[in-house]
Amino acid sequence: MASESGGLTEYIQHHLTHLRPQASPDGFWAVHIDSVTVSLVLGVLFCLLFWLKARKATAGVPGKGQAFVELVLEFVDGQVKDVFHGDRRFLGPLALTVFVWVFLMNAMDLLPVDLLPWITEKFGVGHFRAVPTADINMTFAMSLTIFVLIIFYSFKAKGAGGYMHELFTAPFGAHPLLWIPNFLLNVVELLSKPVSLAMRLFGNMYAGELVFMLIAGLFSAGAGVAGWALYGAGIIGYTVWGLFHILIIGIQAFIFMVLTIVYISMAHDHH
């Protein structure tokens, strides 16, 4: 923690720096090791948890673990069913993966902001950001994958000709003069999907993390009575923001999932 005055900026900058390989601290190959590690650990955790329950799933009386997994699955399935009227064998699992994974990654925000960096520091690793969804690479990785799926399902549902026809003739009409405006509008619409999907999640989680850091700055704000008062305010603020953040991480995971479903089911729809 920063101890001297003016250290808050340094503290926050320190916490906003990703862990990168020392061989290439800049440029394309400066992989954010922290994001990759945390997201993979959580992804494996999700797979293991759900797979273990899925493997032993029976139609009889479920255990609590199976009931929980089923609860999550039925919740997601219900959301998919509301929006998408077709074969849910792919979209269901996709939505489940998105929801649980994003939720778990968001939930890393609830860990004390200094906990993981403090632990990694013991192992000689200075920078460590715990929340992968506050890394724009992470959110864009997901939204671009979904973008690829949108394109894929557009072609699959409408055929190459049909999709091209739709791109050039909707929404204004089939007149040749309108082809270019139609196409431009469709491209903007198409591109706005992954961008808005990724930026929304990133912005929320980044801001949430930043607020946590600002509040955490109160803990080392000063000495004496004023210092202790700020320390108390920090505890209260951290608690309140943490409680509020529980709402945010759930809502953001939910929004990401629902928009994924909506975008892909829109790709199935004919205009």
Place this chain on the structure above:
Amino acid sequence: MDFNATLIGEMISFAILIWFCVHFIWPHINKAIEERQIKIAEGLNAAERAHAELKDADHKVAAEIKVARQQASEIIDKAQQQANQIIDKARGEAITEINRLKASAQDDIASMAQRARDQLREQVGALAVQGASKIVQREVDASTHKALLDQLAAEI
């Protein structure tokens, strides 16, 4: 915004996660849920059927109880009739027996009275003969006046 290879790596891992979920998680859990739904539906059906059967059985039992009650009352009626018949018959027999006994007793009484009357008559006859012989001071020959004496005895 610093995009780098993290993006591509995460895209690949996301795709792998989706693939894993599609193949190893979703189908199993979904299958279990659907099977349980079927089971629950069957269970509810069975419960409803059992309920209907119970109702049916209740109706049957009620009808049977009604029949049994009717039969029981019929049996009681019959038994009562039989008992009455037996009593009537016994009474009739007793009355005839009494009448018979009464008749024989009356016969006895009549024959005894007849005998007593006959004896009395003979004795009166004898007394009359004795009296008469005393009156005429001579012996009346009983055999000579037998017819007369017998007539006298019959008249008493």
